[in-house]
Amino acid sequence: MTPRAPEPGRLDHALYEPRASWLTPGRPWPGGRVAACVLIHLEAFEIDAPANAYRDPGLRGDFGSFFPDYRSHSLYEYGSRIGVHRLLDLLQPLGWSVAVAVNGCVAQARPSMLRQLQARGVELLASGWSASRMVTSQLAEDEERQMLAQSTDALAQAVGARATGYASQDYGYSMHSARLLEALGFDHVVDWPNDEQPYAFGPRRQLVVLPPAADLDDAQAILVRKLLARRWGAAVSEALGHWSSSAATGSVFILPLHAWVAGAAHRAAALRRALQSCEARTFWQACPSVISRCWRDGGAQPTAETPI
Numbered sequence: 001m002t003p004r005a006p007e008p009g010r011l012d013h014a015l016y017e018p019r020a021s022w023l024t025p026g027r028p029w030p031g032g033r034v035a036a037c038v039l040i041h042l043e044a045f046e047i048d049a050p051a052n053a054y055r056d057p058g059l060r061g062d063f064g065s066f067f068p069d070y071r072s073h074s075l076y077e078y079g080s081r082i083g084v085h086r087l088l089d090l091l092q093p094l095g096w097s098v099a100v101a102v103n104g105c106v107a108q109a110r111p112s113m114l115r116q117l118q119a120r121g122v123e124l125l126a127s128g129w130s131a132s133r134m135v136t137s138q139l140a141e142d143e144e145r146q147m148l149a150q151s152t153d154a155l156a157q158a159v160g161a162r163a164t165g166y167a168s169q170d171y172g173y174s175m176h177s178a179r180l181l182e183a184l185g186f187d188h189v190v191d192w193p194n195d196e197q198p199y200a201f202g203p204r205r206q207l208v209v210l211p212p213a214a215d216l217d218d219a220q221a222i223l224v225r226k227l228l229a230r231r232w233g234a235a236v237s238e239a240l241g242h243w244s245s246s247a248a249t250g251s252v253f254i255l256p257l258h259a260w261v262a263g264a265a266h267r268a269a270a271l272r273r274a275l276q277s278c279e280a281r282t283f284w285q286a287c288p289s290v291i292s293r294c295w296r297d298g299g300a301q302p303t304a305e306t307p308i
Contacts (some may be wrong), residue, residue, distance in 0.1 A: 006210075007163060009019070014203060015089055015178055015201060015202060015203070015283065016199055016201050016202075016205075016209070017199075017200070018202065018210055019123065019199070020275070021195050021196060021197045021199075021248070022046060022248060025114070025248040025249040025250055025261045026248070026249055026250020026251075026299070027037065027197070027250055027293060028090040028250070029250070029284040029286070029291075031283075031284030031286070032282070032284040033247065033249045034111055034243050034244070034247050034248075034249075034252065034253055034282075034283045035249045035251070035252045035253070035283065035286050035291045035294075036096070036097065036243070036252065036253040036254070036255075036280070036282045036283035036284065036285055036286075037096065037097040037098065037099055037254055037255075037285065037286060037287055037288065037291070038087075038091055038096050038097070038098050038099070038254070038255045038257060039100070039101060039125070039167060039190055039255065039256050039288070040084055040087055040098060040099070040100045040101070040104050040132075040255070040258070040263075040281070041100075041101050041127065041183045041219075041256065041258045041259065042079060042080060042084055042100050042101065042102050042103065042127075042258050042259050043079060043103045043106065043127070043130065043131040043258065043259070043260065044073075044076055044077070044103050044106045044109070044130045044131065045072045045073045045075070045077075045130060045131045045132050046067065046077040046105065046130050046131050046132045046133075047068045047069065047073045048068045051108070051197070056159055059064060060229055068088070068252060070131075071188075072131075072132075073103075074294070075260050076131055077251030077258030077260075078259075078260050078263070078264070079258065079261075079263055080110060080113065080259065082263060083258075083259035083260050083261075083262070083263020083264060084117070084259035084263060085263075086263045086268055087262060087266070088117075088120060088122070088255060090268055090272055090275075091211065091275070092120070092121075094272075094275050094276070094280055095279070095281055095285060095287060096279030096280045097285040097286055097287050098116055098121075098122050098123075098273065098287075099122065099123040099124070099125055099165070099190075099287050099288050100122050100123070100124055100125070100129075100279065101124075101125040101126070101127040101165075101167035102114060102124055102126065102127055102148055102155055102188070102245050103127050103128060103130050103131065103151065103169070104126075104127070104128070104129040104130070104147075104151030104152070104153075104154035104155065105130040105138065105154075107151075107154040107155040107157070107159075107221050108144060108154045108157075108158070109156040110158075111157070111158035112157070114155070114158050114159050115121050115158075117172075118159060120134050123165070123287035124155060125162055125163050125167050125190065125287060125288065126151055126163040126165070126166050126167075126186075127151065127160060127164035127166070127167050127168065128147070128148075128151055128167055128169030128262060129150060129151045129169075130169075131169060133169065133299065134169050134170050134172040134231070134297060135147070135168060135169065135172040135173060135174055136172055136174060137174040137176075139174055140178075141174075142179065142295045144176055144180060145176075145180050148177075148180055148181070148184060149184065152184060156292065159307060162258070162297050163186075164187040164188065164289050164292075165186065165187065165188045165189070165190060165288045165289055165292070166176055166180070166181055166186045166188075166189050166190070166191075167189065167190045167191050167212075167256075168191040168227065170219075171191050171193075171214065171266060173191075176200065177205060177208065178194035179202065179203050179204040180233070181202065181207060182202045182203065182204055182207060187207070187278055187289065187292055187293075188207060188208040188209070188210055188288055188289070188291075188292035189201065189207055189208075189209055189210070190209075190210045190211075190212055190254060190256075190288055191212060192209045192211055193211050193212050193213070193214035193215070194211060195209070195211045196248065196251040196252065196253075197211070197213060197248065197250050197251055197252065198210050198211070198245060198250075198252060198291070198292065198295045205242045208230055208292045208295055208296065209255070209256055209294060210288055210291055211252065212255075212256045213239060213253060213254060213255055213256065213284045214256065214282060216232075216235060216236050216255055216256070216282060217238055217256040217257075217258075218256070218257050218261040218262040218265055218267070219230065219258045219260055219272075221235065222261060222267070223261065227292060229267040229269075229270040230270050230298050231273060232267075233269060233270030233273055233274040234274070236255065236274035236275070237274040237277040237278070238276075239253075240253075240274070240277060240278035241277070241278065243283070244267075244278050244283070252291060253283060268298075280281065
C-alpha cells in the first residue's frame with residue numbers, strides 16, 4: 001500500500017473508511033450493549049535473534065538492547081511457565097471471556113500447552129513470530145510474508161486448525177501488513193485502537209477490526225509509561241465504569257494483557273481488584289471470532305455511516 005495525498009473526506013491511506021463512530025451507535029449485541037473479552041499475549045523472546053530484528057523500543061530492558069539477552073528471554077518465558085496460567089485462574093472464575101494471541105515461536109515449542117488452553121475454553125489467535133521481531137516497514141515485503149506465514153503455520157500445526165484472528169506483535173504494522181493478512185485468509189484483527197466499535201478493514205475490506213483498549217495495555221502502561229500496578233489497576237477500573245455506563249451501543253471492550261507482565265504475582269492483585277469493580281456479566285462476554293461473526297451478520301453494525 002502506498003500513502004496517498006490527503007483529499008477532502010478521505011484519509012491518506014485506503015485501509016478503512018473515515019467515520020465518527022460516536023455519532024453512529026451500532027445495534028445491540030446478543031447479550032447486551034457492549035461486547036467484552038480479555039486478550040492475553042503469549043510471547044517469546046529469542047536469546048539470539050537475527051541481526052536485523054527490530055524490538056519495540058518502548059520495551060527494551062533496563063540494560064539496553066543486546067544479544068544474547070538472557071534476562072528478557074527469561075521474563076517472557078515466565079509468561080508461558082507461570083503467568084498465563086495465573087491469569088486464567090484469575091479471569092475465568094470472574095466470568096471473563098479469554099483469548100490468547102500466540103507467537104509462532106511459542107506455538108512451535110509448546111504445542112501441548114496450547115491444547116491445554118483450548119481445553120479450558122480459550123480461543124487462540126495468531127501473532128508475530130516473537131517479541132524480538134516486531135513488524136515495521138523496514139522489513140521487506142517478502143520477509144514479512146514469510147514471517148506471517150511461518151507464525152500462522154506454527155500455530156496451526158500445534159493445535160490442528162488455522163487461527164481466524166490475528167493480533168500483531170506490539171501493534172507493529174508495515175505498509176503491506178493488511179494486504180498480507182487478507183491474503184492469508186484472516187477474518188479479524190485485534191490491534192488497531194482507533195475506535196470503540198468494530199469496522200471493516202484492509203485494502204479489500206475483508207478484515208474486521210476489533211479495537212483493543214491499548215491505553216490499558218499492561219505492558220504499555222506499566223513498562224513504557226511507568227505506572228505503578230495499583231495505578232494501572234485503577235485506570236482499568238475507571239474504564240470499566242465508563243464502558244458499563246456510557247459506551248455506545250455496539251461497542252467492544254477488549255483488555256490487552258501480557259502473560260509475563262500482568263501474570264506476575266505482584267501485579268495480579270491489582271488486576272483482580274480492578275475486574276471485581278464491575279461484574280463481567282455487565283457485558284456480553286464473547287471471544288473475538290464470535291464478536292466478528294456477529295458484527296458481519298449485522299448484530300451490531302451502525303445503521304448508517306456518519307461522515308467525519
